[in-house]
Amino acid sequence: MTRLSVEMLAADAVEPITSAGHAQLGIAVLAGIAVIVLLITKFKLHAFLALTIGSLALGAFAGAPLDKAIASFTTGLGSTVAGVGVLIALGAILGKLLADSGGADQIVDTILAKAGGRSMPWAMVLIASVIGLPLFFEVGVVLLIPVVLMVAKRGNFSLMRIGIPALAGLSVMHGLVPPHPGPLVAIDAVDADLGVTLALGVLVAIPTVVIAGPLFSRFAARWVDVPAPERMLSSTGGSPQTPAQRPSEELEKRPAFGATLVTILLPVVLMLAKALVDIVIDDPENTVQRVFDVVGSPLIALLAAVIVGIFTLGRPAGFSKERISQLVEKGLAPIAGILLIVGAGGGFKQTLIDSGVGQMVLDISKDWSIPALLLAWLIAVAIRLATGSATVATISAAGLVAPLAADMSTTHTALLVLAIGAGSLFFSHVNDAGFWLVKEYFGLSVGQTIKTWSVMETIISVVAGGVVLLLSLII
Template sequence: MSTIDLPALAAAPAAPITSAGHAQLGLAVLVGIGVIVLLIGSLKLHAFLALTIGSLVLGAVAAAPMDKTITSFTSGLGSTVAGVGVLIALGAILGKLLADSGGADQIVDTILARASDRTMPWAMALIAGIIGLPLFFEVGVVLLIPVVLLVAKRGNHSLMRVGIPALAGLSVMHGLVPPHPGPLAAIDAIDADLGVVLALGVVVAIPTLAIAGPLFGRYAARWVDIAPPEQLTPERPSEELERRPSFAATVSTVLLPVVLMLGKALVDIVVDDPADRVQRVADVVGSPLIALLSAVLVAMFTLGRAAGFRRDRLATTVEKALLPIAGILLIVGAGGGFKQTLVDVGVGRMILDISEDWSISPLLLAWLIAVAIRLATGSATVATISAAGLVAPLAADMSTTHTALLVLAVGAGSLFFSHLNDAGFWLVKEYFGMSVGQTIKTWSLMETIISVVGGGFVLLLSLVL
């Protein structure tokens, strides 16, 4: 999942950079992914280098000109860092301010005091679902990571036991519930009724989140038993603070970007006029960059000043926040480069061509097409837009309810099995300090459960509605 999917799709060339056939493209995908797995898993090469080499190998096997392959990779890397990098940096600063001021302690202590060991995963899923409704996945991750890591460490909980429900909450919102950008794009392409999609999306999302989050988290914690990574886990403030921010001030600061982005989404729905002044202001204020930047600036007062920080102490906090994320930015960027290389050599188009002659249920077809494009490109939003555009003609004779279910089928399919070509895969891997294999056994499997369970509930609803 990536905040750069929409611009990346718009920037993709109309024609592939190679004339290779479907068989050769399929082989190129397998070889490219195989090289990445070998370099990281067996040779212990840094993921940034492995993704770079794997992208070049992919282009070579697909018979793409090397200069165009390099351009695809670098443009994908650049657009990913442009779209995600600043958000990660701002989120890291906000997280550091939360930690150093004692604000994160305040949140964690309150959660630990009110939630038992049994209810903690459900509490994390609920919090993530609420926060993740209007947010891109990456923004939600950087906002929640400090809380997840601190809850796991302070409460002596398994990291996967509380982390998987939080990730599931963000991911379910990403794929199934408007006003998230993915579902909104599918609603527009298929011309579905937003209110019906929202209502049915919530019906599908609740049981899907319960199964893929707290319930699956039990098994994920058994398979992958890891401690929160020390370099990314916020510590208690090193100095003794005379005071710390109140719980209300801390939560309000964390939710500020959520409120701003949700406000933008609501204005877009109600006004729906790009020339309207209110919508133009909301589009700026509610953009992820401005929303997070506003939260950071507010946090300097509501958190930093409230804890007694002076200007030099605030400057030190910002500087220290940025040091641990350099490696994460490069890896996530390289994952975006690999994804763009796949798109530009024509793998997504190959999947669409192959699927045109399938004679199956429209809802199942929509899910399968989104799954195939997701596996090939690593992008949930590219999968959503491509699949929605392909199956849109099928909605002509559908009822309003089934048209909404078609949107949800596309959304569910777009989340299937996040792997090496997804920037979100590398983001989760690095933030949680896992190996590639551990990330596949937890994050990738969780995404697959969301996709399959969500798709199953969509098909079930189609039989009763």
């Protein structure tokens, strides 16, 4: 966290919008979160509305004037959307371009063509991890599940032996690695360095995805030994592509594997290069560092990937200018709800800070022996279990623990983001849309889904959290 942001945080703590004491603020936090949980779980209200109402409830229970609570919420909403909204939009466009051009199919086909029987689970986790970098989790599931079903059917594999590695790769990328919405929001909330967080996120992701994917799939396949459901196989028409992607089959030529891979990894490489140059040179006035600070900024890195993707993915697929324009428009449409949820979460975070809750957590935690990273993980776990939303858990936990980052180094601030992300994935169950998505696609019962998907998510959360704590002792 920069010195300027620390001073701003301190200024917020000096003049909160309420004079409530720690006890009242604690009750206000619990009440605000309870309102959000109740509205989402009991009344099935959209997360955007639940977060908005919960923020106002928090302010009311904390004794803040309504106009100031509203001002805090709208300020947080605006700054969050300004900080991460464009990045989410660019990521959605890149993902749509990758899917519709056939680039994702090219990566899947190329890797599967080189994989043998025993290496198939490892091939699936590699495919999911690469595809999962630019794609939202739900999009990745829709893209890969038909492939998983066909591989399991043709290779006579247990569905879980192939499916769990694919789900693990997608889930780990979604929870830990920018530019996914959760990590981006947490980075913005605690003012972490995106490049450093990305590098450490990949480092944490590797052992996590190995343990939760190919290794755990051995046990999952024994616990739930089911074949690929015939009803889902028939719905794909015998093709490893979803109905939404059928137009890509009509294309004259798919993008090359190398060009597709370069396009996907371009923003990652640019952001990592910026982080490396900042560490090696460490001179803000240096021309080389200033250049990398620009090209490695998230906005420029993702924008560059989208522009490059138009030529490396769209043109080889035969897309006209009009088709590319329509693709961009279609790519942006589904993320409206995500942007609203992320923005409302930012408003909730700002209401927490302006009410003095952040400073309260900072004051109380000084007397605790629990490490800040573990505290962040536990808070995210609690909210995840209650709401079923990894994004809501990430946003809320980041707002609560943001003050703890004030005295942290750059690497430990990045690890704080990853601890929150790890906690937000803990034990997906019946209040999570992802739970039902996996259940229906794989044709499982509720109990079977818990034994496989829910346990896998818990392993991801615990392993990633453990690796984060281990790294905090080393670096």
